[in-house]
Amino acid sequence: MNRIEDPDTLEAALTLIHSRQHISPKRLGEPGPDERQLAIILNAGGAAPDHRRLTPWRLVIVPAERRSLLAEAFAAALAERDPGAAEWQLQEARDKAYRGPFLALAIARLGVALGKTHPQERLIAAGCALQNMLLAAHAMGFGAGLSSGTSLYSPRLRQLFRLGDDEQPLCFLSVGTVTRGSTSKPRATMADYTSSL
């Protein structure tokens, strides 16, 4: 289907885009997507515009039984940048690794190795892939969000996720069931970002 003929269906598609909201991992509970639902969400990423079809992004899923590794990396990253961090702060850092039923790190290949496609284009492709995944999750009734934070850029995280020299961590993608709603924020409209030459 290349065009939505039915006005109601078109309205529904646009409503879907506009009603997507960032849902913080703190507000995501069980159930998360099952295997089939997850495949739909992740495969939506492959439909992103991707100049020269390089797939310059990848996701590393952090399953429940490996969350403790991420928790320790978050705590170690905090201790590295703030050697005086209190135990409760380290624990708070660890806790972040356990939020959300589905958690994955999104990574982009931004180094020179991929050749002619400018890193900026590759970053856009990765961002579009993430947006497709967010929209697919939202369409299926899940809440989803992207999260970053200073620890993302620590050597500990690079080590844990075995990032190559040409790779950069972008953000975490979390998906689950919304446990607490949020108030919608005013959004930019075309007047905020459009002008004519």
Ligand SMILES: Cc1cc2nc3c(=O)[nH]c(=O)nc-3n(C[C@H](O)[C@H](O)[C@H](O)COP(=O)(O)O)c2cc1C
């Ligand atoms: C790469 C990236 C990283 C983000 N990291 C965070 C984060 O660490 N914490 C957070 O609250 N929101 C994070 N967000 C979500 C934005 O805050 C959110 O998209 C923005 O407030 C607009 O809200 P909306 O998505 O509901 O329209 C991130 C978004 C992007 C694109």
